[in-house]
Amino acid sequence: MIDFSTTTTFGVVRRVAATGLSTPSIYVLICEPGELGTVRKDLAAEIEVQLGSELRFLDASHITFDALLQANAHANGPGIVLLAMRRWEHNLVDSIDRNIVLLTESGPLLLLTSFDVAERILAKAPNLRSRIADVLLIGPDEALGGSH
Amino acid sequence: MSLDDELVELARLNDATTQASLDNLTLDPAHLLRNLRFYLSRQSDYRHIKRLKEKAVELTTVEGGAQVMECSAVEFNSGSTLTFKIRLEQDRTAWVVRQFQFHVKLAQPRRVTMVRIHLNPVAARDPLVVPRCHLHIDNSRPHVPFPILNPRLILHLVCEHIEPDIGQDTKG
Numbered sequence: 001m002i003d004f005s006t007t008t009t010f011g012v013v014r015r016v017a018a019t020g021l022s023t024p025s026i027y028v029l030i031c032e033p034g035e036l037g038t039v040r041k042d043l044a045a046e047i048e049v050q051l052g053s054e055l056r057f058l059d060a061s062h063i064t065f066d067a068l069l070q071a072n073a074h075a076n077g078p079g080i081v082l083l084a085m086r087r088w089e090h091n092l093v094d095s096i097d098r099n100i101v102l103l104t105e106s107g108p109l110l111l112l113t114s115f116d117v118a119e120r121i122l123a124k125a126p127n128l129r130s131r132i133a134d135v136l137l138i139g140p141d142e143a144l145g146g147s148h
Numbered sequence: 149m150s151l152d153d154e155l156v157e158l159a160r161l162n163d164a165t166t167q168a169s170l171d172n173l174t175l176d177p178a179h180l181l182r183n184l185r186f187y188l189s190r191q192s193d194y195r196h197i198k199r200l201k202e203k204a205v206e207l208t209t210v211e212g213g214a215q216v217m218e219c220s221a222v223e224f225n226s227g228s229t230l231t232f233k234i235r236l237e238q239d240r241t242a243w244v245v246r247q248f249q250f251h252v253k254l255a256q257p258r259r260v261t262m263v264r265i266h267l268n269p270v271a272a273r274d275p276l277v278v279p280r281c282h283l284h285i286d287n288s289r290p291h292v293p294f295p296i297l298n299p300r301l302i303l304h305l306v307c308e309h310i311e312p313d314i315g316q317d318t319k320g
Contacts, residue, residue: 008202010185049182143185144178145208145215 004030006137009042013050015134016108021053021078024104025133028121029112036084036112038140043082043110046141053078060085065095072106085113088120097125104131112138159275162293166280167271169296174242177215180234181207183300188222191307198223213238214246227255228311234299235269250302252310260315262286265294265302 007015012027019025031039044055056071056079063083072081085092096103103109113121122129149157185205192200205219217234224230235247247269253262264284272278282291297305 010182010189010202014189045178045182049179049186143203143206144181145206 004135004137009039009046009141012136012138013046016080017050021107024106026109026131027133028118028135029110029138030115030118031112031138033114035140039112039138040082042141047080056081058083060089060092065092065099069102072103072109080108080110082110082112085111085117088117093121093125097127100127100131156276163271163275163280166296170245173245173296173298177207177236177243180299181205181217184303187303195225196307198225224311229253230306248299250306252306254315258315260286263310263314
């Protein structure tokens with residue numbers, strides 16, 4: 001079992017902000033499956049406050065690689081793509097891995113998934129793995145207490 | 149009406165204006181927290197304040213459903229410290245500020261040791277002596293009337309003007 005560092009939605013958006021929206025960076029964010037919706041909401045709110053930008057949400061079970069590429073393109077204006085992968089998506093991960101160079105020509109990509117799926121991605125997608133800026137454990141913003 | 153009564157009436161009017169300003173200042177607690185935390189992190193980037201902990205500002209729900217935002221301690225590079233607490237309550241559908249305290253302990257040696265900005269939860273019996281929103285310099289008795297500002301503006305005022313300037317020796 002791999003030990004990953006823990007961060008917060010505040011921390012990860014700070015990191016993305018430090019490199020800028022035009023810099024291609026891929027982060028794999030691992031959360032509890034039941035917390036995915038809250039983490040997504042927190043990320044969107046943090047991105048709005050810190051970057052004045054929008055979170056483009058994509059559900060991995062409903063998209064193709066082309067749709068991902070299009071959402072991540074600079075032509076859409078500044079923004080961050082959040083790809084939520086609730087379960088292992090062989091075809092999509094395979095396409096990302098084979099075409100990773102195309103993804104690293106555009107803006108930041110956050111891949112939000114569970115621990116098991118993340119481990120599988122790291123094992124099965126070597127090209128993607130080599131382009132990942134970091135793999136981080138993330139949860140709902142604790143500073144907000146119960147105000148979600 | 150006597151002169152004293154007139155002054156009390158003017159002070160009551162001031163408190164009424166304070167309340168009207170508060171009624172217009174509706175804020176989402178989570179959004180406010182994110183903004184204050186981000187502002188402080190920028191201050192940390194500029195080296196005005198020391199390394200900021202991610203949980204430097206926290207929000208808790210207290211009895212009755214009110215939300216209390218608390219910053220237990222932020223330390224400026226000069227050695228000054230800031231703490232603040234903001235209580236927000238739900239009024240029908242919107243969140244309004246009910247009470248706040250911003251305390252700045254200034255680094256020594258300075259001619260002033262402390263500045264405190266307070267919004268009391270309710271108007272005092274004698275608004276001429278204690279306006280609902282006021283400022284204290286050191287432990288002096290006067291409650292200097294202070295306008296209702298968005299907490300983001302108060303934080304900016306503290307970081308950019310009060311902390312760097314108040315009590316500094318201006319000679320030479």
